[in-house]
Amino acid sequence: MERTHTCGELRGSDVGEQVVLMGWVAKKRDFGVFTFIDLRDREGVTQVVVSEETAEQAHAKAKNIRGEFVIAIKGNVVARDENARNTKLATGDIEVKVSELLVLNDAAVPPFQLEVAGSENLAAEDTRLKYRYLDLRRPQLQHNIRTRAKAVKAIREYFDTQGFIEIETPILLKSTPEGARDFIVPSRIHTGKFFALPQSPQILKQITMIAGFDKYYQIARCFRDEDLRADRQPEFTQLDMEMSFVNREQVYREMEGMFNHVMKTVGNIDLPSEWPRMTYAEAMRRFGSDKPDLRFGMELQDLSEDLKDTDFAPFADTLGKGGEIKCIVVKGKADYSRKQTDELQEFVKRYGASALAWIKVPVRTGSDSDSAPTSSLMKVLGEETIGRLIKTSGAVEGDAVLIVAGRKSVVAASLGALRQEVARRENLIDRTKYECLIVTEFPMFEHDEETDEYVAAHHPFTSPMDEDLEMFKTAVNNPSQKHLLGKVRAKAYDAVINGYECAGGSIRIHQKDIQALNFQALGLSPEKARERFGFFLDALEYGTPPHGGFAAGIERTCMILCGTENIRDVMAFPKTASAQDLMMDSPGEVDAAQLDELGVKVVE
RNA sequence: GGAGCCGUAGUUCAGUUGGUUAGAACGCCAGCCUGUCACGUUGGAGGUCGCGGGUUCGAGCCCCGUCGGCUCCGCCA
Numbered sequence: 229m230e231r232t233h234t235c236g237e238l239r240g241s242d243v244g245e246q247v248v249l250m251g252w253v254a255k256k257r258d259f260g261v262f263t264f265i266d267l268r269d270r271e272g273v274t275q276v277v278v279s280e281e282t283a284e285q286a287h288a289k290a291k292n293i294r295g296e297f298v299i300a301i302k303g304n305v306v307a308r309d310e311n312a313r314n315t316k317l318a319t320g321d322i323e324v325k326v327s328e329l330l331v332l333n334d335a336a337v338p339p340f341q342l343e344v345a346g347s348e349n350l351a352a353e354d355t356r357l358k359y360r361y362l363d364l365r366r367p368q369l370q371h372n373i374r375t376r377a378k379a380v381k382a383i384r385e386y387f388d389t390q391g392f393i394e395i396e397t398p399i400l401l402k403s404t405p406e407g408a409r410d411f412i413v414p415s416r417i418h419t420g421k422f423f424a425l426p427q428s429p430q431i432l433k434q435i436t437m438i439a440g441f442d443k444y445y446q447i448a449r450c451f452r453d454e455d456l457r458a459d460r461q462p463e464f465t466q467l468d469m470e471m472s473f474v475n476r477e478q479v480y481r482e483m484e485g486m487f488n489h490v491m492k493t494v495g496n497i498d499l500p501s502e503w504p505r506m507t508y509a510e511a512m513r514r515f516g517s518d519k520p521d522l523r524f525g526m527e528l529q530d531l532s533e534d535l536k537d538t539d540f541a542p543f544a545d546t547l548g549k550g551g552e553i554k555c556i557v558v559k560g561k562a563d564y565s566r567k568q569t570d571e572l573q574e575f576v577k578r579y580g581a582s583a584l585a586w587i588k589v590p591v592r593t594g595s596d597s598d599s600a601p602t603s604s605l606m607k608v609l610g611e612e613t614i615g616r617l618i619k620t621s622g623a624v625e626g627d628a629v630l631i632v633a634g635r636k637s638v639v640a641a642s643l644g645a646l647r648q649e650v651a652r653r654e655n656l657i658d659r660t661k662y663e664c665l666i667v668t669e670f671p672m673f674e675h676d677e678e679t680d681e682y683v684a685a686h687h688p689f690t691s692p693m694d695e696d697l698e699m700f701k702t703a704v705n706n707p708s709q710k711h712l713l714g715k716v717r718a719k720a721y722d723a724v725i726n727g728y729e730c731a732g733g734s735i736r737i738h739q740k741d742i743q744a745l746n747f748q749a750l751g752l753s754p755e756k757a758r759e760r761f762g763f764f765l766d767a768l769e770y771g772t773p774p775h776g777g778f779a780a781g782i783e784r785t786c787m788i789l790c791g792t793e794n795i796r797d798v799m800a801f802p803k804t805a806s807a808q809d810l811m812m813d814s815p816g817e818v819d820a821a822q823l824d825e826l827g828v829k830v831v832e
Numbered sequence: 833g834g835a836g837c838c839g840u841a842g843u844u845c846a847g848u849u850g851g852u853u854a855g856a857a858c859g860c861c862a863g864c865c866u867g868u869c870a871c872g873u874u875g876g877a878g879g880u881c882g883c884g885g886g887u888u889c890g891a892g893c894c895c896c897g898u899c900g901g902c903u904c905c906g907c908c909a
Contacts, residue, residue, distance in 0.1 A: 260865045340843050354901045407909035454908040687909045
């Protein structure tokens with residue numbers, strides 16, 4: 229028997245055809261003298277019917293089949309009666325009247341039911357991860373994995389069309405202590421030495437520019453030995469690209485072009501040909517986030533000016549230390565209960581906020597006392613100040629104002645997260661919308677409070693902005709001016725869609741003197757720099773073109789295309805939150821002989 | 833490294849204030865059934881209440897520890 233059709237393609241126009249279908253038994257409905265089987269393959273489901281009267285042998289075999297048996301059937305496509313059509317199935321206008329049935333393979337009873345109504349009834353995720361091959365048979369995951377394949381294809385199409393060359397870089401390379409923790413691989417030939425898996429092909433892609441390829445791209449697997457999150461796995465895939473002789477705008481155009489092509493061809497999603505631009509500073513000020521979700525408003529408002537003369541010690545203290553007091557306004561939520569505001573307070577505390585203050589502006593009714601604003605700050609600030617804060621916040625009748633005071637970083641982190649959390653709880657996010665943004669002018673350095681050191685915000689090869697170059701030089705050459713490093717902006721940028729950082733990149737440093745300056749700023753002596761990046765510093769000596777690029781997260785892009793918030797939904801074989809593979813039970817131990825050969829000893 | 837939620841039949845869940853024999857639905861097994869598509873119907877099997885300890889006359893329920901899953905903070909140049 230040779231398959232003639234898939235289980236998703238037969239239609240009314242095929243009535244009368246003799247067909248052969250092969251697939252898995254999704255469902256069996258036994259009526260004694262005849263049996264319905266829903267046959268499933270990757271393309272869909274087709275109902276086939278086996279009758280004792282017309283196909284005695286096939287009917288006898290059908291008696292013994294169960295869910296997930298693999299079968300082949302031969303039969304005629306027949307039209308269903310008007311009232312027997314199934315509008316839920318693409319193939320619901322027809323069914324196949326079976327003449328022959330072959331059991332290609334039986335199947336053990338699955339450890340969980342694949343066919344359940346509603347995702348909330350799915351088996352627990354650890355069970356599904358252990359039997360990933362069964363979970364992957366579910367139409368939802370089949371769809372997601374195919375969407376991912378389409379996205380990768382669209383990316384290749386785009387860059388190929390734009391004249392980029394796909395270049396593979398090694399998976400076994402050298403550990404550099406910067407950034408994320410490396411996965412390391414012991415070398416047998418060089419006992420006691422180790423390769424590292426790439427966190428990203430950063431340096432190598434820059435070297436392709438030095439090597440003159442001009443436009444490089446790669447679908448690159450990356451590895452980072454860090455803790456996981458709903459959108460982070462220890463190994464993941466990036467679109468990595470780099471181009472020579474370009475400025476930032478030219479890179480932005482490629483980011484826009486690539487995302488627009490992928491979103492359109494894979495998801496039929498239209499994004500603007502030129503994306504909005506916003507500086508990092510503005511994003512942090514207005515949204516408390518460097519990856520703001522623009523599908524809803526609720527921007528942060530600054531109340532610091534109204535409170536600059538306050539006696540209330542916590543606020544006065546905050547402002548005295550250079551902190552700020554900001555708020556968001558939640559529309560129509562003046563009826564937040566004590567329990568709800570307590571929950572939100574617990575929420576912001578995770579981000580280091582010491583408290584969440586609130587003002588509720590009730591809807592005006594007949595009596596004045598019912599209409600007066602209430603606030604957790606009423607006693608300490610008084611009616612007049614509260615009134616001023618309401619005015620500044622822009623709150624109107626019926627609204628709630630949620631206020632956080634503290635260090636700028638804490639206020640941004642907590643209110644930024646609160647804004648997202650409230651939007652989620654109050655259903656303010658339009659799931660049909662796609663809001664994209666390019667965030668520009670990221671800071672060059674981040675200040676480490678504990679060590680008082682400055683570390684690269686992006687990576688140590690990122691170019692400072694021309695406007696800030698003098699400040700950069702001053703800060704590096706005068707230890708007393710070191711704090712200026714915190715103000716230097718970089719030619720670094722992110723692409724943000726619906727609050728997800730989908731891509732990030734920068735224009736790189738191509739002059740060796742500025743690169744040296746940057747290592748100095750990062751507290752890396754010339755000797756240390758040479759030890760770690762010597763080959764790269766050498767390469768910079770031999771005519772490096774100005775260049776820049778970006779890397780895009782394939783998984784995050786696919787999460788948006790698939791409408792899921794979980795990275796495991798767009799990976800065929802993901803790991804758990806504790807970085808294990810429950811199907812193959814990795815990581816695992818290795819033989820003592822293997823370790824011996826590698827010169828590796830496990831210490832208890 | 834830290835925090836929160838969850839863990840009861842193969843699966844999803846219920847299980848009152850600590851009280852006798854731990855339930856339901858789906859799935860599974862055996863029958864019946866001529867139009868189902870969440871088929872219907874009759875009967876049946878199926879439990880280390882994650883694991884270990886404690887409190888108690890008595891623990892699925894309370895306490896301590898531990899393991900696993902998910903989520904978050906730290907971390908992720």
